[in-house]
Amino acid sequence: MHDPAAEFLADVRAFARTHVERDAAAWARGETLDPAVTFHAAGIGLTRMEVPVASGGLGLGFRTKVEACAIIAAVDFGLAMSLVNTHNVAKRIAMTASETVASRLLPDLVSGRASACTALTEPSAGSDVSAMRCTARPTDGGWILEGEKTWIVNARHARLSIVYAQTGEHGDGAGIAAFLVDLTNPCCERYPIESGFSQTSIGTGGFWLNRYFAPNEHAVLPAGTAFKAILSEINGARIYVAAMCCAMVSAGLRLACAHGETRQSFGKPLDQHPTWREPLARCATHLAAAWALVEAAIVATENGADTRHLAAAAKVNAVSLAQVQLPAMLHAMGAEGLKEAYPVTRHIGASQIAALTDGSTAMLLDRLARWNPTPISL
Secondary structure: OOOHHHHHHHHHHHHHHHHHHHHHHHHHOOOOOOHHHHHHHHHHOOOOOOOOHHHOOOOOOHHHHHHHHHHHHOOOHHHHHHHHHHHHHHHHHHHHOOHHHHHHHHHHHHHOOOOEEEEOOEOOEOOOHHHOOOEEEEEOOEEEEEEEEEEEOOOOOOOEEEEEEEOOOOOOHHHEEEEEEEOOOOOEEEEEOOOOOOOOOOOOEEEEEEEEEEEHHHEEEOOOOHHHHHHHHHHHHHHHHHHHHHHHHHHHHHHHHHHHHHOEEOOEEHHHOHHHHHHHHHHHHHHHHHHHHHHHHHHHHHOOOOOHHHHHHHHHHHHHHHHHHHHHHHHHHHHHHHOOOOOHHHHHHHHHHHHHOOOOHHHHHHHHOOOOOOOOOO
16 A cells, blocks of 8 residues: 555665765764755655645655654754754745745755755844844835844755744744745855864854845745744654654664674673663663653644643653763763764764754753643542
8 A cells, every 4th residue: 555654754764774874974073965965865855744745745744754853863863953944944935935935945945956944043042032133124025134043953054044033022922023034145144053073964053134135025924923833833843853862862772782782791792791781771661751752742743732841841851861871872882882883972962952952951841840741630
């Protein structure tokens, strides 16, 4: 029986095993992605998963997007984040841009000829979205955008961005609107962001908008609707980031298990030593719980339920899992796990990035402190 989602995910697994596994270590050293990787990803549909078929997309569901992100993140978190961000912009354009604008911009995004980003974070506004200072002021035929966006996935190479800006007074969530911005325009000045471990595949960067003119047709979410859209999209992002963290731990656990089958210690394989197996058992137990929470959040999303708490809990739990269990799996492999051929050390760094994306852990914990998830009456 023909199953488009299953066939697509099979292609994603093949892509991860070939193109991503081959180059991920080089990206961690700061080497630039070969454009052929992005074109291949787009060719199998990673830039158009949820885009409607009528707009040139695959028309697949949220669950399939989450699983695709997890499959790629098991090899390289950064590339998964990069691709899904381009996809999310393509989906937004297909959903709310005019047919004229969509027909002009979508082909390059879904084909891999251009990447895209969503710009929320600012130097003084991260998890507190309503505090953003990037402004959009009306002018003849459109809007003038001014301000800085930073820590944006894909910002260093994206051609297009959806920029959220304040059209009203500072702090007014209802005044926030979203605009399509051409990042190759001279009114945009961009910069890369690096850290102690390379962020090449995730493409992190920022940009300044200096009196950038956005025509009215590029206002894809007007004030009064954008803030709600932000919250909905962030909830979805928390769920797929949680799945990506689980996938990185799954990869580490699988590698540790394989290592234990072949590595000899005191005359027998490591996995014949109960004390060596115990951390792996704990990892598997916590991983199963984390996956279950992600699954619950996916189901809630598919059913149109309120996912604010489930998405936050899934992300907090999965990030914590990755931050604790990936080092444990590294130690289970010993010095062998430090080799570039294995992704464990890269995943440890990525788990720190995951903790800061789409709402910091501290902010999410503050929300969850007021949540009672007990499913029965006591």
